[in-house]
Amino acid sequence: MRTQVAIIGAGPAGLLLGQLLAKAGIDNIIIEQRSPDYVLGRIRAGILESVTVDALERAGVAARLREDGLVHDGIELAFDGRRHRIDLHVLVGRSVTVYGQTEVTRDLMAARQAAGITTVYEAQDVSLHDFGSARPVVRYRKDGMAHEIHCDYIAGCDGFHGISRQSVPQTATQTFERVYPFGWLGMLSDTPPVADELIYASHERGFALCSMRSRTRSRYYVQVPSSERVEDWSDERFWDELRRRLDPQSAQSLVTGPSIEKSIAPLRSFVCEPMRFGNLFLAGDAAHIVPPTGAKGLNLAASDVLTLADGLVGVYRHDDKRELDAYSARCLRRIWKAERFSWWMTSLMHRFPDADDFARRMQQAELDYLISSEAACRALAENYVGLPY
Ligand code: RFL
Numbered sequence: 495m496r497t498q499v500a501i502i503g504a505g506p507a508g509l510l511l512g513q514l515l516a517k518a519g520i521d522n523i524i525i526e527q528r529s530p531d532y533v534l535g536r537i538r539a540g541i542l543e544s545v546t547v548d549a550l551e552r553a554g555v556a557a558r559l560r561e562d563g564l565v566h567d568g569i570e571l572a573f574d575g576r577r578h579r580i581d582l583h584v585l586v587g588r589s590v591t592v593y594g595q596t597e598v599t600r601d602l603m604a605a606r607q608a609a610g611i612t613t614v615y616e617a618q619d620v621s622l623h624d625f626g627s628a629r630p631v632v633r634y635r636k637d638g639m640a641h642e643i644h645c646d647y648i649a650g651c652d653g654f655h656g657i658s659r660q661s662v663p664q665t666a667t668q669t670f671e672r673v674y675p676f677g678w679l680g681m682l683s684d685t686p687p688v689a690d691e692l693i694y695a696s697h698e699r700g701f702a703l704c705s706m707r708s709r710t711r712s713r714y715y716v717q718v719p720s721s722e723r724v725e726d727w728s729d730e731r732f733w734d735e736l737r738r739r740l741d742p743q744s745a746q747s748l749v750t751g752p753s754i755e756k757s758i759a760p761l762r763s764f765v766c767e768p769m770r771f772g773n774l775f776l777a778g779d780a781a782h783i784v785p786p787t788g789a790k791g792l793n794l795a796a797s798d799v800l801t802l803a804d805g806l807v808g809v810y811r812h813d814d815k816r817e818l819d820a821y822s823a824r825c826l827r828r829i830w831k832a833e834r835f836s837w838w839m840t841s842l843m844h845r846f847p848d849a850d851d852f853a854r855r856m857q858q859a860e861l862d863y864l865i866s867s868e869a870a871c872r873a874l875a876e877n878y879v880g881l882p883y
């Protein structure tokens with residue numbers, strides 16, 4: 495098979511890139527190791543920046559998002575038994591949209607299928623070759639048969655554990671990493687959300703987040719030690735723990751019910767530099783990870799692929815390589831700022847097992863400063879809604 499751009503991975507980064515390229519008349523094939531149902535079964539992000547909403551609009555997949563997405567003008571921070579609202583719209587004139595990653599993925603998959611563009615699901619032993627040359631090749635096996643795709647460029651959109659970054663010699667990359675000594679236990683339930691907006695709660699027992707997918711579906715998280723096992727968390731135990739970490743008013747109005755999904759995600763900060771190796775480009779979680787506290791992962795994946803799509807359009811449509819050559823540097827500037835914000839929000843809101851009394855006082859002083867200073871609230875708001883693309 496031959497295509498212009500071979501895309502590894504059918505997560506949000508790969509699917510959005512495929513759609514943006516197809517819209518611009520650039521031929522592409524996606525190679526994904528899992529089944530469509532497996533990809534749709536992963537419950538992950540929930541908050542879209544306006545840049546991401548615009549990207550989905552440009553890709554022609556925003557109809558359902560416009561209909562069902564919940565626009566949020568603010569978030570709440572809870573600590574010391576009280577809630578403090580940060581009005582994003584008043585502070586920075588922008589909002590965020592609550593619309594699950596599952597739905598984004600579903601919309602992108604449907605558009606790709608409707609356009610009849612090739613996606614190879616359940617591809618095994620995917621391997622990348624000759625991306626240092628002008629003729630890269632992707633090999634994989636499917637149903638026992640070996641296949642080869644010849645292309646001009648490879649986009650590595652295969653997430654943190656994917657093969658793309660691993661295909662690059664270690665000497666060609668520099669990586670930066672911080673692994674946090676805790677994870678998030680997440681629970682999805684068909685219960686009305688406890689509040690109209692998201693609540694980020696800092697508590698003696700650890701961080702908690704009240705999020706949602708719709709007016710009837712809630713998504714809650716509690717910080718747990720890295721060693722925790724999801725099997726040890728009954729629904730009842732989860733609800734009890736969440737309630738204890740909320741302010742009394744929220745705790746009282748929390749509506750509980752059976753879980754639809756429960757999982758534990760480790761927290762990590764990670765960046766790989768650069769993001770281009772010859773004609774291989776890394777995008778999304780393949781190149782960087784943020785802890786979910788700042789709600790930035792999916793949004794960074796979207797801004798990477800917007801930049802990559804613009805670069806490829808420059809090459810194919812205008813015979814101009816400048817945008818593509820600037821890809822890595824341009825993305826990394828935005829990525830590092832999102833890394834900083836996500837690390838800061840994580841450090842501010844979580845309980846660190848090795849924190850001494852001084853560290854605790856610093857967290858308390860920072861929270862107190864935050865809610866009493868408009869300048870500090872504006873800095874949080876500016877980052878939360880997403881820095882300019
Ligand atoms: P994905 O979604 O991991 O998709 C990669 C795809 O590549 C496939 N793959 C391969 N395919 C072929 N060959 C191989 N060798 C392959 N290896 C892997 C995989 O099967 C998969 O289908 O990466 P992508 O597309 O870069 O998207 C990134 C986002 O998924 C991620 O950043 C977000 O989910 C992070 N995130 C959040 N981001 C936000 O912007 N806002 C949020 O509110 C938010 N909340 C979250 C989150 C992530 C979380 N977890 C579970 C880490 C909340 C949580 C709990």
Ligand code: PHB
Nearest residue numbers: 539540705786787788789
């Ligand atoms: C989510 O709804 O899954 C979510 C929302 C905000 C975050 C992280 C996750 O910061």
